[in-house]
Amino acid sequence: MANVDSVTIRVFSLNCWGIRYLSKHCRQRYVMIGDMLCKEEHDIVLLQEVWSEKDYLFLKKKLVCSHPHSHYFKSGVIGSGLAIFSKHRIHDTFLYRYSLNGYPYMANHGDWFGGKAVGMAVLSIGSLTANVYVTHLHAEYCREKDSYLPHRVVQSWELQQFVRHTSAGADVVILGGDLNMHPEDLGNRLLRSYTGLRDSYVETSNFHGCENGLTLLGDNPFISKKELGSFEKGIRIDYILYKGSSKTDICCESMSTTKGSVPGHPFPYSDHEALTAELRLENVFANPIKVAELVDIVTEARTEVKVGLHCAERMRYTATRTAAMGLALLFLELVIAAVPWLALGAEQPFPRTSFYLLAVLCFVILLTTSLLYIFYTMEVKSLQGAEDQMRLALGGLQEKLRGFPLAQPHNAQRKSPEGEEPSAFDPEE
Amino acid sequence: MANVDSVTIRVFSLNCWGIRYLSKHCRQRYVMIGDMLCKEEHDIVLLQEVWSEKDYLFLKKKLVCSHPHSHYFKSGVIGSGLAIFSKHRIHDTFLYRYSLNGYPYMANHGDWFGGKAVGMAVLSIGSLTANVYVTHLHAEYCREKDSYLPHRVVQSWELQQFVRHTSAGADVVILGGDLNMHPEDLGNRLLRSYTGLRDSYVETSNFHGCENGLTLLGDNPFISKKELGSFEKGIRIDYILYKGSSKTDICCESMSTTKGSVPGHPFPYSDHEALTAELRLENVFANPIKVAELVDIVTEARTEVKVGLHCAERMRYTATRTAAMGLALLFLELVIAAVPWLALGAEQPFPRTSFYLLAVLCFVILLTTSLLYIFYTMEVKSLQGAEDQMRLALGGLQEKLRGFPLAQPHNAQRKSPEGEEPSAFDPEE
Numbered sequence: 001m002a003n004v005d006s007v008t009i010r011v012f013s014l015n016c017w018g019i020r021y022l023s024k025h026c027r028q029r030y031v032m033i034g035d036m037l038c039k040e041e042h043d044i045v046l047l048q049e050v051w052s053e054k055d056y057l058f059l060k061k062k063l064v065c066s067h068p069h070s071h072y073f074k075s076g077v078i079g080s081g082l083a084i085f086s087k088h089r090i091h092d093t094f095l096y097r098y099s100l101n102g103y104p105y106m107a108n109h110g111d112w113f114g115g116k117a118v119g120m121a122v123l124s125i126g127s128l129t130a131n132v133y134v135t136h137l138h139a140e141y142c143r144e145k146d147s148y149l150p151h152r153v154v155q156s157w158e159l160q161q162f163v164r165h166t167s168a169g170a171d172v173v174i175l176g177g178d179l180n181m182h183p184e185d186l187g188n189r190l191l192r193s194y195t196g197l198r199d200s201y202v203e204t205s206n207f208h209g210c211e212n213g214l215t216l217l218g219d220n221p222f223i224s225k226k227e228l229g230s231f232e233k234g235i236r237i238d239y240i241l242y243k244g245s246s247k248t249d250i251c252c253e254s255m256s257t258t259k260g261s262v263p264g265h266p267f268p269y270s271d272h273e274a275l276t277a278e279l280r281l282e283n284v285f286a287n288p289i290k291v292a293e294l295v296d297i298v299t300e301a302r303t304e305v306k307v308g309l310h311c312a313e314r315m316r317y318t319a320t321r322t323a324a325m326g327l328a329l330l331f332l333e334l335v336i337a338a339v340p341w342l343a344l345g346a347e348q349p350f351p352r353t354s355f356y357l358l359a360v361l362c363f364v365i366l367l368t369t370s371l372l373y374i375f376y377t378m379e380v381k382s383l384q385g386a387e388d389q390m391r392l393a394l395g396g397l398q399e400k401l402r403g404f405p406l407a408q409p410h411n412a413q414r415k416s417p418e419g420e421e422p423s424a425f426d427p428e429e
Numbered sequence: 430m431a432n433v434d435s436v437t438i439r440v441f442s443l444n445c446w447g448i449r450y451l452s453k454h455c456r457q458r459y460v461m462i463g464d465m466l467c468k469e470e471h472d473i474v475l476l477q478e479v480w481s482e483k484d485y486l487f488l489k490k491k492l493v494c495s496h497p498h499s500h501y502f503k504s505g506v507i508g509s510g511l512a513i514f515s516k517h518r519i520h521d522t523f524l525y526r527y528s529l530n531g532y533p534y535m536a537n538h539g540d541w542f543g544g545k546a547v548g549m550a551v552l553s554i555g556s557l558t559a560n561v562y563v564t565h566l567h568a569e570y571c572r573e574k575d576s577y578l579p580h581r582v583v584q585s586w587e588l589q590q591f592v593r594h595t596s597a598g599a600d601v602v603i604l605g606g607d608l609n610m611h612p613e614d615l616g617n618r619l620l621r622s623y624t625g626l627r628d629s630y631v632e633t634s635n636f637h638g639c640e641n642g643l644t645l646l647g648d649n650p651f652i653s654k655k656e657l658g659s660f661e662k663g664i665r666i667d668y669i670l671y672k673g674s675s676k677t678d679i680c681c682e683s684m685s686t687t688k689g690s691v692p693g694h695p696f697p698y699s700d701h702e703a704l705t706a707e708l709r710l711e712n713v714f715a716n717p718i719k720v721a722e723l724v725d726i727v728t729e730a731r732t733e734v735k736v737g738l739h740c741a742e743r744m745r746y747t748a749t750r751t752a753a754m755g756l757a758l759l760f761l762e763l764v765i766a767a768v769p770w771l772a773l774g775a776e777q778p779f780p781r782t783s784f785y786l787l788a789v790l791c792f793v794i795l796l797t798t799s800l801l802y803i804f805y806t807m808e809v810k811s812l813q814g815a816e817d818q819m820r821l822a823l824g825g826l827q828e829k830l831r832g833f834p835l836a837q838p839h840n841a842q843r844k845s846p847e848g849e850e851p852s853a854f855d856p857e858e
Binding site for chain 2: 095170
C-alpha cells in the first residue's frame with residue numbers, strides 16, 4: 001500500500017464514439033484504444049459512449065492485466081455507454097439516471113435512447129477512499145437555439161446533487177466525462193460551484209495538448225465543421241474534475257490531451273480527444289464554496305429551468321389541443337357511421353374509403369397525442385421537481401450569506417454580476 | 430438548540446391512499462389527517478400516496494404553524510406521492526427514481542405511472558444532521574405468484590445503495606414508508622442487513638397498537654379481505670427504520686400504530702394504519718454489519734433478479750416473434766395491394782374492407798410490439814445492471830469474510846441457512 005503523502009495517480013477520460021456499424025472505423029479504433037490503455041497503464045480510465053457491451057467486454061479482456069477491475073453501467077434502452085477500468089480495487093458502484101434526457105421522438109439526436117446517467121465507483125487508493133464519477137450529458141445540437149438547455153441544466157443540477165450527497169465519506173472525488181458544455185456554461189458553473197470540484201485544465205501549470213485544451217477539434221476527420229458553428233477551431237467539452245477532503249489535499253501536476261490522429265495510424269481514437277490528468281494526493285485542505293457566486297448561478301439555473309418548464313407546459317397544451325382535434329374527428333366518424341342508419345332505405349352509397357382513412361387518422365392522432373401528453377407531463381414534473389429543489393437551496397444559501405456578513409459583504413447579494421434585479425431572487429416563493 | 434444527550438424526536442409515517450375521486454372519502458380523510466398532525470406536532474411526518482399536489486398544498490397550509498418546513502417530491506407521470514413535513518429545518522433534498530417499477534400496460538395496478546422513488550431530506554436536529562428518507566415500493570398483488578418480485582428486489586437494492594451512499598455525512602438516518610414487504614421478505618432483509626437500519630417495531634419494548642404491529646388490517650373498511658389472501662388479520666408492510674452513526678446512538682423508546690377507525694369519525698385515516706416512533710438520540714455507537722448473513726441475502730436477491738431477467742428476456746423474445754407476425758401480415762398486405770396490378774384487365778373486385786382492416790391490425794401489432802420491445806429492453810438492462818452490482822458486492826463481501834476469519838468462521842459461508850449449494854455463490858462470474 002502506498003503512502004498517502006506521495007501518491008500520484010493518472011486519470012484518463014475519453015468519449016469513444018462507439019456506435020457499432022454507424023461510427024467510422026469503430027472496431028479498429030477500439031483496438032487502438034485498447035493497445036494504448038494497455039501500454040499507458042493509467043490508474044483510472046473513464047470511458048463514455050461505449051454503447052455496445054461487446055466492445056466493453058473486448059476492452060475488459062484486453063486490459064485484464066493492466067486494469068484488473070472494471071465496471072460497465074447499464075441503463076435505458078441502449079445503455080448509459082459508461083465504463084470504468086481501474087488498477088485499484090472497485091468496492092462498490094452506483095448509477096443515477098437523469099430524470100430528463102431529451103425526447104424519444106428526436107430519434108436523429110438519439111440521446112433519449114441512451115439513458116444518460118452518472119456512474120459512481122468507490123475505489124481504494126492505498127489507504128484513501130476515492131469516489132470516481134463518470135458521466136455524459138445531453139449533447140448541444142444548436143448553441144444559438146438550444147432547446148435542450150433546460151434538460152442539460154437539470155442534468156447538471158442532479159449531477160451536483162449526486163456527487164455532493166454521495167461523496168461525504170470520500171477522501172478524494174474525481175469526475176471525468178463528456179459534459180457537452182463549454183467551460184463557462186451555466187451547467188458547468190453550477191456543478192463546480194456547488195461541489196467545489198476543480199477543473200484539471202484550469203488548475204495545472206503543466207499542460208500539453210491542443211490549444212486552449214480543446215477536446216472537440218475542427219480538424220477531426222470524424223466531425224463536420226458545420227457542427228462547431230462559430231467555434232471553427234473546436235470546443236472544450238470534456239473534463240477531468242477533482243477535489244480533496246478535510247483529510248486529503250489534491251492538486252493537478254500535469255494534464256494532456258491527444259492531438260488528432262494517432263502516430264502510426266491514419267485516424268484519431270475518436271471524434272473527441274482523450275484527456276489525461278496526473279493528480280497528486282496530499283494532506284488537509286478545505287475548499288470553501290463561494291456562497292454569493294453560488295446564489296447567482298443557482299438563480300440563473302432556476303430561470304433556465306423555468307423557461308424549460310414554460311416550454312414543456314406549452315407543448316403539453318398543444319398536445320391536448322391536437323387530441324381535441326382527434327376527438328372531433330372521432331365524432332365526425334360516428335356521424336358518418338350513423339348515415340346508413342338514419343337514411344334508411346335511401347340508396348346513398350356508404351363512403352367506405354373515407355371512413356377507414358379517417359379511422360386510421362383518428363387512431364394515430366389520439367395515440368400520438370396521448371403518448372406526448374404523458375411524456376410532457378413527466379417532463380413538467382421533473383422540471384418542477386428541480387425548480388423546487390433549487391428554490392429550497394437558494395433559501396439555504398441566502399441564510400448562509402446572512403450568517404457570514406464579514407466574509408461576504410451584505411450588499412454583495414444585491415449587486416448581481418449579471419446586473420439582474422434583486423427581485424429576481426425569490427427563494428421563498 | 431437542544432442538547433444532543435437528551436433529544437427525543439417523534440417520527441410519523443402514513444400511506445394516505447390519496448387518489449382523488451377514486452379513493453373513498455379522500456377529502457374528509459385529508460382534513461382528519463391534517464387536524465391530527467396539527468395537534469400531535471410530530472417532529473417529522475413522512476407521507477406516501479399523496480398523489481395530488483393540491484392535497485399536499487392543502488396539508489402545507491394547514492400545518493404551516495406546526496410544521497413550517499416541507500417538501501413534495503415530484504416524479505413520473507403522476508408523481509412519486511411522497512411528502513415530508515418537519516418541525517426542523519430542511520436544508521437539502523434529493524430524489525432517486527427506481528429504475529424498475531412495474532409495467533405501463535398493467536394500468537389496473539398503476540404502479541408504473543406513479544414513478545416510485547425514494548426521497549431524501551437533510552435536516553438539522555439541534556447540532557445533529559439527520560438524513561430522512563421516505564419511500565413507497567411496488568405493491569404485491571399476488572403473494573403466491575408475484576411477477577413483480579424481481580422489480581421489488583431491484584427497488585430494495587437501489588434503496589439500500591441510495592441510503593448507504595448518501596448517508597455517510599449523517600449523524601442520524603431515518604427511513605419511513607410503505608415498503609410493501611412483510612418483515613422477513615427478501616427485500617426487507619436486504620435493506621436492513623446492508624444499511625444496518627433497525628426496525629422500530631422490533632427494537633422497542635414499549636409498543637401500543639395493532640396486534641403484531643400490523644399496518645394493513647383485514648378489518649379496514651377500505652380494503653377487501655381478498656387482497657390479504659391467507660393473512661386474514663392483516664400484514665405489516667409499513668415501517669419506520671433508523672440507525673445512528675459513529676457520533677450518535679439512537680434507540681426507539683416507544684412505538685404505536687393507529688387501530689382502525691378514528692375516535693369520533695366513522696372511518697380510519699387511510700387503508701393503511703399510521704405509525705409513530707419515538708426515537709432517543711444519544712452517543713457513540715457502531716452498528717456492525719453481519720457479513721455472512723449479508724452474503725446469503727445478497728445471493729438470494731441475485732437469484733431473484735436472475736429469475737426476473739430470464740422472464741423479461743422471454744417476454745422480449747415473445748414481442749419479437751409477434752412483431753415477425755406483424756411483418757408477415759404486412760407482406761400479405763403488399764401481396765393484396767399487388768393483386769389489381771398483376772391481374773390487369775381482369776374484373777376481380779378489390780377486397781377493400783379486408784385490406785383496410787388488415788392494415789390497421791398490422792399497424793397496431795407493429796406499434797405495440799415495438800413499444801414492448803423497447804420497454805423490455807429497458808427492463809433487461811436495469812435487471813442486468815442490478816445483477817452486475819450484486820456480483821461485485823458479493824466479491825467484496827467474500828473478501829471481508831476472508832479478512833475476518835475469527836469474527837466469522839470460514840465455514841460460515843459454506844453453510845447457507847437456506848441449504849443452498851455453495852456453487853450457487855459465484856461472485857466472480
